[in-house]
Amino acid sequence: MTAPNQEELARVAESATLSTALSTTRPASGLALQLDAVQRRFGERVVLDDLSISFAAGEFVTVVGKSGCGKSTLLRLLAGLDAADGGRIESDGRALASLKEDVRIMYQDARLLPWQSVADNVALGLPGRRATVRALALEALAQVGLADRADEWPSQLSGGQRQRVALARALVHRPRLLLLDEPLGALDALTRIEMHRLIEQIWREHRFTAVLVTHDVSEAVALADRIVLIEDGRIALDQAVDLARPRSRGDAAFAALEGRVLDRLLAVQALNPRNQIRGRVSAIRVGDVLAEVEVAVTDVFGNPGTVVSTLTARNLQEHALEVGAEVLAVFKSNEVALATPR
Numbered sequence: 001m002t003a004p005n006q007e008e009l010a011r012v013a014e015s016a017t018l019s020t021a022l023s024t025t026r027p028a029s030g031l032a033l034q035l036d037a038v039q040r041r042f043g044e045r046v047v048l049d050d051l052s053i054s055f056a057a058g059e060f061v062t063v064v065g066k067s068g069c070g071k072s073t074l075l076r077l078l079a080g081l082d083a084a085d086g087g088r089i090e091s092d093g094r095a096l097a098s099l100k101e102d103v104r105i106m107y108q109d110a111r112l113l114p115w116q117s118v119a120d121n122v123a124l125g126l127p128g129r130r131a132t133v134r135a136l137a138l139e140a141l142a143q144v145g146l147a148d149r150a151d152e153w154p155s156q157l158s159g160g161q162r163q164r165v166a167l168a169r170a171l172v173h174r175p176r177l178l179l180l181d182e183p184l185g186a187l188d189a190l191t192r193i194e195m196h197r198l199i200e201q202i203w204r205e206h207r208f209t210a211v212l213v214t215h216d217v218s219e220a221v222a223l224a225d226r227i228v229l230i231e232d233g234r235i236a237l238d239q240a241v242d243l244a245r246p247r248s249r250g251d252a253a254f255a256a257l258e259g260r261v262l263d264r265l266l267a268v269q270a271l272n273p274r275n276q277i278r279g280r281v282s283a284i285r286v287g288d289v290l291a292e293v294e295v296a297v298t299d300v301f302g303n304p305g306t307v308v309s310t311l312t313a314r315n316l317q318e319h320a321l322e323v324g325a326e327v328l329a330v331f332k333s334n335e336v337a338l339a340t341p342r
C-alpha cells in the first residue's frame with residue numbers, strides 16, 4: 001500500500017480549502033434513522049407495508065430476506081432515489097430526503113466511468129480546485145489501499161479493486177449514512193473476507209451509520225450490530241449481534257447465531273407451499289462430519305415417500321432433532337433442508 005502524497009495533502013490543509021470545509025462543517029458522526037409505517041407499492045403489489053424501525057447513529061445494520069422481499073426498495077427509499085407511498089423516514093425530526101448530501105450508496109457493480117482515471121472517478125462531483133479535489137481523492141484511495149493505482153483506468157483493476165474505488169468514491173463525501181446494496185455479491189470468497197475487514201475498519205474510523213443488504217448470512221453476522229429480516233413487507237426479525245469485533249467465523253457463538261438467522265430465513269422460504277412438504281423424522285444417521293435425516297412424507301395425492309436431508313453433525317446436535325419429530329422438508333434447488341413447522 002502506498003501512502004498518500006503527503007506534500008499535496010499538506011498544501012491542501014494549508015490553504016484552508018474544501019478538505020477543512022468537509023471535515024468541519026459536516027460532522028463525521030452517523031445519522032440516526034426513524035422509519036415509521038413506511039409503505040411502498042408497485043401497482044397492486046405492496047412491497048413494503050407498514051414498516052417501522054429505528055437505527056441508532058453509527059449503527060451497522062444488515063438487511064436480509066428472500067429474493068424480492070423489498071431489500072433494495074428499502075435502500076432506494078433511504079437513498080432518496082425513490083419516494084414512499086406512505087409513512088415517514090426521518091433523522092432526528094428531519095425528513096431524510098432533505099439530507100441527501102449526507103447519504104451515499106454502493107451497488108454490486110462499481111459503476112465507474114471507464115474513460116476517467118481511478119482518481120477522477122473518486123473525485124467525481126466534488127467541488128473545488130483541481131489540486132484540492134485530487135488530494136481528497138488520493139486520501140480516500142489511500143484509505144482503501146489503492147493510492148498507487150490513482151492514475152490507472154478502471155479496466156486495469158480487478159473486480160475487488162473496483163469495488164474499493166467505489167467505496168473511496170463514497171467516502172470522499174464523508175457520508176453520515178452509507179447504504180450498501182450487495183456490494184460484495186460478485187466477488188470471490190477470499191476477496192469478500194478482505195472487503196469485510198476493510199469496510200469494518202473504515203466504518204469504525206468514520207462512525208457513519210451503515211445499512212448493508214446481503215444474501216450472505218455469514219457476512220451479516222461478521223459485520224452487523226443488528227440483523228434485520230424483511231418478510232411480507234415488514235420486519236420479521238430484529239436480531240442484535242452481540243459478538244466482539246473483529247469476528248471470527250470459526251467461533252462457536254458466530255456459527256450458532258449464523259445458524260439461527262439461517263433457520264429463520266429458511267422458515268420464511270418454507271412459507272411458499274410449492275417448495276415444502278410436512279413430515280416426520282423416520283431415521284437419523286450420524287457420521288463424523290455429516291448426518292442424514294430421513295423424513296417420512298405424504299405427497300398431495302396421499303402417496304407415502306421419504307426425503308433425505310444432509311446436514312453437518314454439529315448442526316444436527318444444535319437442532320436436537322429426533323426420530324418422530326414433526327418437520328418441514330424444504331426443497332431448495334438440489335437440496336432438502338429442514339425447518340420447524342409453525
Ligand SMILES: Nc1ncnc2c1ncn2[C@@H]1O[C@H](COP(=O)(O)OP(=O)(O)OP(=O)(O)O)[C@@H](O)[C@H]1O
Nearest residue numbers: 042043045047065066067068069070071072073074
Ligand atoms: N420500479 C419497480 N416497478 C415495479 N415493481 C418493482 C419495482 N422495483 C421493485 N419492484 C418489485 O418489488 C419487489 C421487491 O423488489 P426488490 O428489488 O426491492 O427486492 P430484493 O429483496 O432487493 O430482491 P433481491 O434479493 O432479489 O435483489 C419485487 O417484486 C420487484 O419486482
